[in-house]
Amino acid sequence: MITLHGVMLSPFVRKTMLCLAVKELDYQHITAIPGQFDEDFQQISPLRKIPALVDGDFAIADSSVIAEYLDDRYDGPALLPTTAEQRAQARWLMNFAGDALASVALDIIYFQRVLQPLLYSQTTDEARVQKAIEQQMPPLLDYLEQVAPATGLLFAQLSVADISLASIFISLGQAQYQVDEQRWPQLHAYLQRLNEQPLIIEQMAKEQAFVASWG
Incomplete structure (x- = not known):
């Protein structure tokens, strides 16, 4: 039985939950909130970060590593595309989302x-947020405007690259930040298509129910 540890509103936990959904895998979710971990958590996540995944006797942390593990370990719909070139591009965009984009979108705006x-x-600190929005986000979005597909998704089917980007931009939306449709029209349209994906709609419903349960 697969067990996923993390808090649902984390974009990286969201990413892992979507990867599990693409792979059509059943799992148990245990809420683990940063700063409230018990001692056992460090055994499965040495850096005490979420998400962490336990699959039988095997444990691994980091959402990108988990995604590739799931693709290697289990049959079903693939998280990575077919060709070597496409797989490299998908990994690059996954890492871009989790590193360069997250350092501004999550570490500053969402935080x-x-x-x-x-x-x-x-x-x-709204002054810091505005500086990030006006100075740091535009170059990142300029790049994504270039790589966003004019139609459909990045590859033939929903991939870990799409999921990684969607997870970050969902959190940005929760922080009242939206991509300017006039300045980045292709990226805006692509993100709209992502939000219309059934698995993403289902995930957002789960998150809304989770937030309501906190009330």
């Missing part, structure tokens, strides 16, 4: 507007 007031009861 300041969502986590800072919600978890730490501290005021948002």
Whole structure:
């Protein structure tokens, strides 16, 4: 039995849940909130980060590593495309989303507007957010505008690259940030198509129910 540890609203936990859904795998989800881990959690996630996944006697952390493990370990719909070139491009975009994009979108905008007031009861540093929006986000979105497909998804079917990007932009939406349709029209349209994917709609319904249960 697969067990996923992490809090559902984390974009990286969201990414892993979507990967599990693509692979059509059943799993148990155990809520693990940063700062509230027990001692056993470090055994499965040495850096005490989420998500962490346990599959029988095997445990692994990091959403990108988990995605590739699931694709290697289990049959079913693939998370990575077919050709070597496409697989390399998918891995690059997965890492771009989790590194360069996340360092601004999550570490600044999402943290300041969502986590800072919600978890730490501290005021948002809106000046820092605006600087990130005006100076740091545009070059990242300019690049994504170039690689976003004019129609459909990045590859023939929903891939880990699509999922990685969708997971970040969902969190940005929760932080009241939307991609400017006039400035980045192709990226905006691509993200709209991602949000219309049945698995992503289902995931968002789960998250809404989770938030409601906190109420």
